[in-house]
Amino acid sequence: MLRIQGHSDGCVNELILSGRIQEDNIGCIRSAMSDGCTRMVLNLTEVTVVDLDVVRFLIRCEDEGVELVQCPFYVREWIRRERAEGVLPENV
Numbered sequence: 001m002l003r004i005q006g007h008s009d010g011c012v013n014e015l016i017l018s019g020r021i022q023e024d025n026i027g028c029i030r031s032a033m034s035d036g037c038t039r040m041v042l043n044l045t046e047v048t049v050v051d052l053d054v055v056r057f058l059i060r061c062e063d064e065g066v067e068l069v070q071c072p073f074y075v076r077e078w079i080r081r082e083r084a085e086g087v088l089p090e091n092v
Helices: 023-033 052-063 073-085
Strands: 002-008 012-021 039-050 067-069
Touching: 002 023, 012 023, 023 039, 023 052, 039 052, 039 073, 052 067, 052 073
Parallel strands: 012 039, 039 067
Antiparallel strands: 002 012
């Protein structure tokens, strides 16, 4: 189960994600990200499990300028490997 907590100081919007993130949660995260702030931060310190679609989503987020903080080591490593393979679907 995913829990999203957010706070904004007007310029920076930080979302703290907790628990398991699966493909069907991506829309909720995207919706929470769309508040018009100039800087977006996803805090992943409390994330326990992700799937491949979420890793690809996180890659796209970084490519769009979203900062990933407190990213679990296994997620960061998975992101690195996916980037190295260089194949990302258009719909994530």
